[in-house]
Amino acid sequence: MFLHGARNETLWPLMGPPTVWALHFAAVYGWAAVACAKATPDDSMFLAARWGIGALTVVALAMIAYAGYRAWQIWGFGRFDPPHAAGTETDRRRFLGFATLLLAGLSAVSVIFVGLPALFIAECTW
Amino acid sequence: MGSSIGKRRLARRAAAVFPAVLATGCTGPQSALDPAGREAETVAHLFWVMTIGGAVIWVAVLALAVYAGGLKRQPVSEAFAFRLIVWCGAAIPTVILAALLVYGLYLMPELRPWTREAAAEPGLKGHVTGEQFWWRVRYDLPEGAVESANEILVPVGRPVHLTLTSPDVIHSFWVPALAGKMDLIPGRTNRITFTATKPGVYRGVCAEFCGESHALMALTVRAVEPEEHARLIAAEARPAAVTAGAGLDLFIAKGCAACHTIRGTPAAGTVGPDLTHVGSRPTLAAATLPNDQAARERFLRHPDAVKPGIRMPAYDMLPPAEIETLARFLGDLT
Known part of the structure; x- marks a missing residue:
């Protein structure tokens, strides 16, 4: 999904980082809800969820970083200025690379924001 | 002319009073x-x-x-405009939102x-x-x-x-x-x-x-x-101060006890508020009325006029003397 086509440009890589964000979001919300619904007095479920959410966040960030790096590469590491509006294959590739890079940045920030509460909230009872 | 001076004076007075009103509101x-x-x-x-x-x-x-x-x-240069958008449109808002999120989450155990x-x-x-x-x-x-x-x-x-x-x-x-x-x-x-x-x-x-x-x-x-x-x-835990007399007899006879409890008496209803120490509370009807004789009488007569939708029925069919006795009895429940 993260790989840009060698010649014929495809839109799929553009959706990579937001897809990771969406999956991370659903997994974190689902895990926290289940862990709190089944909370035990020793809190092992919730503790597992906190560590699990931390691990998921790291994995998601790694995937987004990889996608972002690939996009940066396709864009040309910033050597060419936007808007890449010409009707050529080169410009299409650069435009998609640049757009994917911006989406990777947004997705990374969102994944961090979604994962942060697990760092601070120590109990389910709120 | 006179009215314009009056208006000006009013405006000046309002300007002096307004911050004070705002401040007392806080x-x-x-x-x-x-x-x-x-x-x-x-x-x-x-x-x-x-x-x-x-x-x-x-x-x-x-x-x-x-x-x-x-x-x-x-006009500014395109490079400057790009930097302005990147910094003021993306970077700084992200940092501020992140800081506020961390601050808010950090306060959670406090709140x-x-x-x-x-x-x-x-x-x-x-x-x-x-x-x-x-x-x-x-x-x-x-x-x-x-x-x-x-x-x-x-x-x-x-x-x-x-x-x-x-x-x-x-x-x-x-x-x-x-x-x-x-x-x-x-x-x-x-x-x-x-x-x-x-x-x-x-x-x-x-x-x-x-x-x-x-x-x-x-x-x-x-x-x-x-x-x-x-x-x-400890005072709150004690039974009522008055456990006999004309007031209590009326309270029971008129059906008040079906909904209200007065500990130490046969009144043990649980639909409405416990009245064991109602006389010691500073207010009446959930902090709606002052707790004085006139307010208690008014509330007994027309609770729905004080609090629309209340479940307590009106007791305006009772003679004034009985309302007065009941209200005085409630006031004595300190």
Whole structure:
């Protein structure tokens, strides 16, 4: 999904980082809800969820970083200025690379924001 | 001419009075900006951080707009515009939002300090039920449960833990000077913890629309020093001060006892507020009326005129002498 086509440009890589964000979001919300619904007095479920959410966040960030790096590469590491509006294959590739890079940045920030509460909230009872 | 001078004088007077009105609006027994509890202090602090931060950003954006629109005549370079968008449009907002998120999450244990250590050692435990349109209050003391209504006595400097629920609709428990809000939800038990830091009488309200008299569903929280609190709670736990006489006979004969309890007497109804010590409460009808003879008589005659939608029937068919006797009896229940 993260790989840009060698010649014929495809839109799929553009959706990579937001897809990771969406999956991370659903997994974190689902895990926290289940862990709190089944909370035990020793809190092992919730503790597992906190560590699990931390691990998921790291994995998601790694995937987004990889996608972002690939996009940066396709864009040309910033050597060419936007808007890449010409009707050529080169410009299409650069435009998609640049757009994917911006989406990777947004997705990374969102994944961090979604994962942060697990760092601070120590109990389910709120 | 005269009227224009009058207007000017009025405007000057308004200009002098207005800030004073604004300022007094921020203090008093029901203000989150005049905190008297640990949790409320946190909320007030958060409010000031947000307000001042927002004001600074607002002034900066306006200054930039004035500069760009009026002072600077030459267009800026494209590179500068790009940098402006990247920094002011993306980087700085992200950093500010991240900082606010971390700050808000960091405050959570402060705002909801229901930790195990605190729960093990509360200064007072209680249970509050929000009902249309009053508050059923139960103190869970080591000696047993004591029921009261529309007034909570809390010790200064000790954490107070309340469990909250509702038998009818959703209400919300909010004593702005002491803590944030917490909903009372049918079929669910919520919890709130707060610690009063200053002795005083604070006003709480229902903060979730619950029916016709929602705005008249208030309560009083009296924060007193722990020794005084122990004394007041012991008094609250005692049976009623008056357990015989014409007032009580009327109370039973006219059916009041079907809904109200007066401990130490045969009156043991549980539909309405416990009236064992109603005379000692500062207010009547969930902090709606002052607790004096005239207000008690008025409430007995036309409770629905005081609180629309109330379940208590009107007793205006009783002769004035009986209403007076009943109201005096209730006042004597200190």
